[in-house]
Amino acid sequence: MNDDNKSTSHAHSVEIDSLKHSLSEHLKEKESLEQKITLLKNDFQKEESRNIERELALEKEVKELNNIGFKRNQCAQTVHMLTKPQVFYNHATKQALGFQNP
Secondary structure (H helix, E strand, C coil): CHHHHHHHHHHHHHHHHHHHHHHHHHHHHHHHHHHHHHHHHHHHHHHHHHHHHHHHHHHHHHHHHHHHHHHHHHHHHHHHHHCCCEEEEECCCCEEEEEECC
16 A cells, blocks of 8 residues: 555656646746737837837928928919910900900
């Protein structure tokens, strides 16, 4: 009976050692995965920050381009308004045919 207890005790001891080793491996893997998660979160935050900066820069460029387009449009309208319209007059019928916009 003592031999049975000793062999059972030894078997339990071996099993405990195996479980300890397995637990240790799982803990190492968990720690490694947590480090990867932390690195990925940091990378994601950096990329998100860069994307926000790019978006703000693009919005600023769009505003500038819209402003330039608006100014050009205003300039073209002003030039159009300042030019004297040409009257087309039919001398044969002595009647104005209308205005032609440049």
